[in-house]
Amino acid sequence: MTAPMAILADDFVLPPRRFSLATAIRRNPTITFGAVLLAALIIVGIFAPYIAYSDPFKIAPVNRLRPPSERWWFGTDQFGRDVFSRTVYGARVSLIVGLSVALFSSAVGLGLGLLCGYFRKVDSIVMRIMDGLMAIPSILLAIALITLTRPGLGIVIVAIVIPEVPRIVRVVRAVVLSIRNQPYIESAIAGGTKNTKLLLRHVLPNTLAPLIVQSTYVCASGMLIEASLSFLGAGVPPEVPSWGNIIAQGRTFFQIAPWTILIPGVFLAITVLAVNLLGDGLRDRLDPRLARRL
Amino acid sequence: MSEPSAAERPVLEVEGLVKHFPIHGGLLQRRTGEVRAVDGVSFSIARGETLGLVGESGCGKSTIGKTVLKLIEPTSGRIVLAGENISALKPGAMWAHRRRIQTIFQDPYSSMNPRLPAGTIVGEPLENFGLSRGRDTDERVAKLFERVGLRPDAMRKYAHEFSGGQRQRLGIAKALSVNPDVIVADEPVSALDVSVQAQVLNLLIDLQEEFRLAYLFISHDLAVMRHISHRIAVMYLGRIVEITTKRRLFSQPLHPYTEALLSAATAPDPKRRRQRKRIVEGDVPSPANPPPGCHFHTRCPYATAECKVTAPPLIEVAEGHHVACLRRPVGGDPGPLSIPG
Numbered sequence: 001m002t003a004p005m006a007i008l009a010d011d012f013v014l015p016p017r018r019f020s021l022a023t024a025i026r027r028n029p030t031i032t033f034g035a036v037l038l039a040a041l042i043i044v045g046i047f048a049p050y051i052a053y054s055d056p057f058k059i060a061p062v063n064r065l066r067p068p069s070e071r072w073w074f075g076t077d078q079f080g081r082d083v084f085s086r087t088v089y090g091a092r093v094s095l096i097v098g099l100s101v102a103l104f105s106s107a108v109g110l111g112l113g114l115l116c117g118y119f120r121k122v123d124s125i126v127m128r129i130m131d132g133l134m135a136i137p138s139i140l141l142a143i144a145l146i147t148l149t150r151p152g153l154g155i156v157i158v159a160i161v162i163p164e165v166p167r168i169v170r171v172v173r174a175v176v177l178s179i180r181n182q183p184y185i186e187s188a189i190a191g192g193t194k195n196t197k198l199l200l201r202h203v204l205p206n207t208l209a210p211l212i213v214q215s216t217y218v219c220a221s222g223m224l225i226e227a228s229l230s231f232l233g234a235g236v237p238p239e240v241p242s243w244g245n246i247i248a249q250g251r252t253f254f255q256i257a258p259w260t261i262l263i264p265g266v267f268l269a270i271t272v273l274a275v276n277l278l279g280d281g282l283r284d285r286l287d288p289r290l291a292r293r294l
Numbered sequence: 295m296s297e298p299s300a301a302e303r304p305v306l307e308v309e310g311l312v313k314h315f316p317i318h319g320g321l322l323q324r325r326t327g328e329v330r331a332v333d334g335v336s337f338s339i340a341r342g343e344t345l346g347l348v349g350e351s352g353c354g355k356s357t358i359g360k361t362v363l364k365l366i367e368p369t370s371g372r373i374v375l376a377g378e379n380i381s382a383l384k385p386g387a388m389w390a391h392r393r394r395i396q397t398i399f400q401d402p403y404s405s406m407n408p409r410l411p412a413g414t415i416v417g418e419p420l421e422n423f424g425l426s427r428g429r430d431t432d433e434r435v436a437k438l439f440e441r442v443g444l445r446p447d448a449m450r451k452y453a454h455e456f457s458g459g460q461r462q463r464l465g466i467a468k469a470l471s472v473n474p475d476v477i478v479a480d481e482p483v484s485a486l487d488v489s490v491q492a493q494v495l496n497l498l499i500d501l502q503e504e505f506r507l508a509y510l511f512i513s514h515d516l517a518v519m520r521h522i523s524h525r526i527a528v529m530y531l532g533r534i535v536e537i538t539t540k541r542r543l544f545s546q547p548l549h550p551y552t553e554a555l556l557s558a559a560t561a562p563d564p565k566r567r568r569q570r571k572r573i574v575e576g577d578v579p580s581p582a583n584p585p586p587g588c589h590f591h592t593r594c595p596y597a598t599a600e601c602k603v604t605a606p607p608l609i610e611v612a613e614g615h616h617v618a619c620l621r622r623p624v625g626g627d628p629g630p631l632s633i634p635g
Contacts, residue, residue: 183405186365191468192392192422205409 028285034277041271045091052085056241065257075259077250086241087264093242094223094271097157101222104161106215109168110207114199116169117176127173130166138163138225143234151237160225164218171214175207209286216279220272227268243268303377304338305475305508306362306395311335311371311381313354313361317582329582331357333532334371336608339476342502344509346523346540348516348555350578354532355512356400359480362510363397364388376475393423396469400481402461406453413439413449416468423472438467442497459490463497470501476508483518495522516559520544525614528552531589532581534608538615546628548617550594588620596621596631 025032044051060080068075074083112130116123142159149155179185180203188202229235230244231251238245243264250260311332319326332354339345347355361368364380373381380391396419399405406415417435420426426434436446442463453461462482469477479498483491499522501507513519519526520540527537528551536549547553554574574593579585588606591597601620608618611626621631 183399183401184407186360187397187399187405187465187468188407188418189365190363190392190395190397191419192389192472193418194389194422197422201410202407206407 028281030277031281031285034274034279034281037270037274038278041091041267041274042095044088045095048088048092052082052088054082054085056081056085056089057239058082065253065260067257068259074263075257077246077257077260078253083246083260083263086246087243087267089241090243090246090264091267091271093153093236093240094226094268096153097160097226098219098223098271098275100157101160101164102215102219104157105164105168105218106211108161109165110172110204110211112165113169113172113207114176114203117173118180118195118199118203123173126169130169133163134166136163139229139232139234142225142229143232146234151235153236153240156226156229156235159229160222164222167218168211168214171210172207175210176203179203179206209283212286213279213283216275216282220275223268223272223275302340304340305376306510307338307372307374308358308362309336309372309374311358311361311373312369313357313366314369327582330532330584331581332361332368333584335529335532335534337527337534337537339508339510341475341508342506343525344502344511344523346519346526347510347512347529348514348519348526349529350514352578352581353529354581355514355529356480358529359397359478359510359512363395363478364392393419393472394474395476395478396472396474398462398465398469398477398479398482401485402458402465403453405465406461408453411450411452412456412464415453416449416464416471419468419472425472434471435467438471441501442467442470443493458486459494462486462490462494466494466497466501470505473505474507476510478510478512480512481514482511484513484515491518492521498522516555528555531578531584533589533618534616535590535618536616537608542612542615548611548615548622548628549590549619550596550631551590588618595633598634 063080066076145159227244230242231248236242246264247261313332314328316325317327360366413435417431439446526543527534536552576593587603588601591601606618606620608616
């Protein structure tokens with residue numbers, strides 16, 4: 001290899017790739033909208049003590065079931081607690097549950113899914129266990145776990161993660177199974193790529209797009225399950241202001257004080273929407289064949 | 295094209311290669327049979343030589359390619375690469391030998407990871423074998439791009455941003471990157487336009503002369519074979535039926551199947567079309583249930599009663615010309631065969 005090498009100039013440098021935030025936003029409105037909405041909710045959750053103008057736990061029976069007004073922005077509940085403050089604090093619970101459920105189930109699911117899809121011997125054993133887990137309803141599992149321990153956020157997260165893991169595993173495994181038969185995997189093996197690198201570089205990145213879509217779904221459904229559990233009284237302790245708890249407690253007076261369930265309900269819907277929009281946008285963006293270049 | 299020297303030991307020798315794929319069926323997925331994709335194939339390739347492997351779809355050409363690359367494990371037989379028997383090596387032990395044997399795939403699009411830039415794909419074998427690292431890899435890849443006729447700034451592009459011919463050039467650059475001894479080219483030009491085919495074939499020929507590469511060139515296209523091969527092996531249903539130099543194969547085919555293949559190929563001269571003898575009739579039998587005796591007897595116009603019973607061995611009937619046909623004995627008349635009965 002001597003003669004052809006001279007064709008290239010000695011000072012050859014690859015031109016740097018430019019990135020413009022404005023262009024990125026203009027080309028990905030769905031991601032931008034979802035991300036901004038979610039970021040706003042996360043900020044609300046983090047700065048809840050500064051945003052809420054009153055104590056969400058303070059009971060004031062004199063002011064019970066007051067409609068939204070200048071003093072109580074979202075009204076009060078049957079104990080006279082301020083619904084605005086409770087809703088703001090409730091964002092914390094929902095976001096923590098949603099994000100940790102998405103994170104933990106994706107991490108576990110991705111690992112198991114890669115192993116199942118790539119190493120066929122692991123597959124038959126792990127998948128039968130997954131089938132078993134999938135048959136467990138989250139709500140029953142949560143009730144069982146909470147009767148065994150004491151109610152709390154951690155146990156709620158665990159109870160939601162366990163049945164969600166198989167959903168992720170199935171998606172990842174299916175993608176890995178289709179990728180491992182792609183000629184580019186054979187091509188990489190022929191080029192001397194070893195198992196670990198093959199998994200991390202050629203298989204893993206191709207599973208990320210479906211994984212992200214699936215984990216946003218899991219995140220959204222985690223929030224909804226938490227709300228359902230709290231609504232049923234099997235979630236976080238009732239005094240904790242989670243959106244599910246607020247709705248559950250407002251249920252009795254919903255005809256005379258609809259704000260106690262509508263407002264946290266709307267917040268729950270907006271949060272789930274933001275997460276789903278972000279997931280859909282990322283799915284389109286992460287596929288280089290669909291993406292318009294930045 | 296210079297004829298390769300015969301004195302040197304062949305860089306790739308294959309002896310009695312067999313690959314049977316099991317067929318599982320029934321409720322319990324028991325083994326109910328096997329597809330005899332490759333059924334006892336032997337050949338060798340010298341440095342700087344191209345052996346063409348030609349045959350119909352499903353005759354086992356690609357299986358031979360993949361088995362030689364050890365992408366699938368052979369059922370039995372010996373594969374000797376640069377003096378070392380690699381046929382029984384486990385994946386871990388095989389790794390060190392992979393640098394010597396590289397491959398170019400039929401479909402250059404699906405053989406490139408859609409999520410990696412072209413430069414990374416081409417540079418991957420270099421880094422895998424520790425031949426270069428980081429910035430050094432970039433430079434070497436840029437040079438490889440130049441060598442195969444691509445602009446080095448295309449390193450940043452993804453597979454879908456290239457044309458078919460460019461993608462195949464990328465495949466060639468990747469195969470070439472680790473300076474291999476043998477390249478298995480599995481239908482490398484059949485997905486390309488005819489005009490681009492010639493460019494890619496000429497590039498392969500230039501590279502062969504430059505680096506003394508040995509090619510195992512798999513194709514069903516006789517025109518392509520004629521352009522690039524030094525020797526050609528004709529396959530039928532998992533076996534080589536004839537193997538000889540390009541010149542002899544095209545001027546004096548001895549096996550009835552080769553004859554049929556050649557007569558089926560489009561003649562460049564329209565007047566010759568009228569003289570065309572015939573095209574073999576019927577379908578290729580299933581490799582899961584090959585006919586006894588000579589595999590070709592079901593479609594061979596010259597088949598005798600013996601052909602239905604005895605499998606013909608591949609014998610050297612003239613120097614460098616092996617044929618597996620009972621009606622072509624050593625020193626026999628190379629003229630046309632008579633139709634029995």
